[in-house]
């Protein structure tokens with residue numbers, strides 16, 4: 001039976017968090033619950049296992065399950081957070097399947113969306129995700145973004161492929177309320193604003209850090225503005241992920 005797709009309301013925002021910072025559980029998730037928002041937490045195993053970071057700064061797999069139990073989506077961010085534009089097909093499969101295996105081991109649903117680590121992608125990883133049945137994947141704000149302002153295009157399902165959903169806004173230092181106002185303005189006429197935080201805070205990566213108070217103010221603004229804030233998986237309510245714009 002064909003699923004009926006909903007019309008995309010103006011002010012629809014797809015919200016995601018990369019890298020599995022502990023603040024996903026301690027700051028972001030409680031705030032999202034309070035606001036009635038959905039969201040996707042993209043988890044990897046790279047930061048403390050492979051990069052010398054402190055485990056205490058990131059969610060464990062059991063804590064990722066807690067996030068799922070709170071109603072949020074756990075997405076795949078690659079087991080080793082490696083540059084997916086440079087790996088062989090075998091290595092790409094390994095990256096994707098590592099997180100799938102961890103989810104299985106820890107009672108987390110199998111991921112159906114992916115976020116390219118470091119915003120790096122290429123045709124091979126897109127092909128791998130397609131074969132494995134992933135519904136949506138999020139790329140960075142580039143090449144459209146000028147670099148400094150962390151502003152990319154809104155996701156337009158008539159133009160962008162479901163496995164190359166652009167990041168519209170990538171908050172970090174210097175991202176302020178005016179940027180959130182701008183982002184919400186992009187979410188209109190069938191386009192969805194895709195908002196991608198790292199941690200609030202992200203203590204080991206200051207260049208993508210968001211201050212918890214600033215984060216809370218930004219979420220409050222989305223609420224006041226009447227935004228519908230959803231997970232990446234929930235894009236499937238509006239978009240047929242099996243149908244590519246050029247197909």
Ligand SMILES: [Zn+2]
Pocket residue numbers: 018019077081116117118
């Ligand atoms: Zn990342």
